[in-house]
Amino acid sequence: MSGATMEILKKETYLKAVENAVGTRMFNSLFVRFSDDREAKDILNDGMYSCAFFVSAVLYLSDMLDKPYATVASLLGSLEKDTRWRQVDIGDIKAGDVIVWEKIRFDDGSENAHTGFGVTGTEAVSTDYKQKMVARHPIVSETLSRKIEAVYRYSW
Numbered sequence: 001m002s003g004a005t006m007e008i009l010k011k012e013t014y015l016k017a018v019e020n021a022v023g024t025r026m027f028n029s030l031f032v033r034f035s036d037d038r039e040a041k042d043i044l045n046d047g048m049y050s051c052a053f054f055v056s057a058v059l060y061l062s063d064m065l066d067k068p069y070a071t072v073a074s075l076l077g078s079l080e081k082d083t084r085w086r087q088v089d090i091g092d093i094k095a096g097d098v099i100v101w102e103k104i105r106f107d108d109g110s111e112n113a114h115t116g117f118g119v120t121g122t123e124a125v126s127t128d129y130k131q132k133m134v135a136r137h138p139i140v141s142e143t144l145s146r147k148i149e150a151v152y153r154y155s156w
Contacts, residue, residue: 011156014062015096018117018125021134027054028132030070043070047132048106054127054134055098055115064154072100072113079152086155090148093118093139097153099126101146114146 028047031040044050052075059065064084069075079085079098093099097118103111106129116126118139128135140148 017058017062019119021058022125022136023133025133027057047127048129049112051115051127055117072115075115076100084155085152088151088153090151093121093151095119097151099124099139099148100150102149104146
């Protein structure tokens with residue numbers, strides 16, 4: 001291979017990174033220190049609220065987003081402003097699409113939207129707040145009663 005040039009296949013690497021993330025707890029925590037309190041706090045609650053951090057970190061590492069985000073709202077704000085991303089029909093999910101599910105109420109009373117990646121037309125990869133890890137699951141199922149609110153696709 002001497003003299004051969006090599007091209008990094010960005011899309012293929014990104015899609016494989018999403019699939020390979022299943023089972024990880026790597027994105028469960030994001031520690032911050034608020035200015036009025038010197039104590040460090042895990043704002044993702046050890047994986048309970050880690051979906052946006054997982055999705056945005058993978059996108060950031062794949063050079064598809066400007067930085068990682070802690071909330072679905074901030075992630076969506078970035079996707080909406082970035083001309084490389086566009087919203088597509090929720091009935092046309094493809095591998096690599098970013099899916100946004102509606103808000104649900106958690107045991108602590110908070111309401112949170114959810115985000116993850118399409119890996120096929122019927123399966124997704126996202127964080128599971130009960131198992132507190134990245135999991136592969138049906139995009140829509142009887143046990144996951146969340147409706148899809150939006151789907152975003154990157155312009156390769």
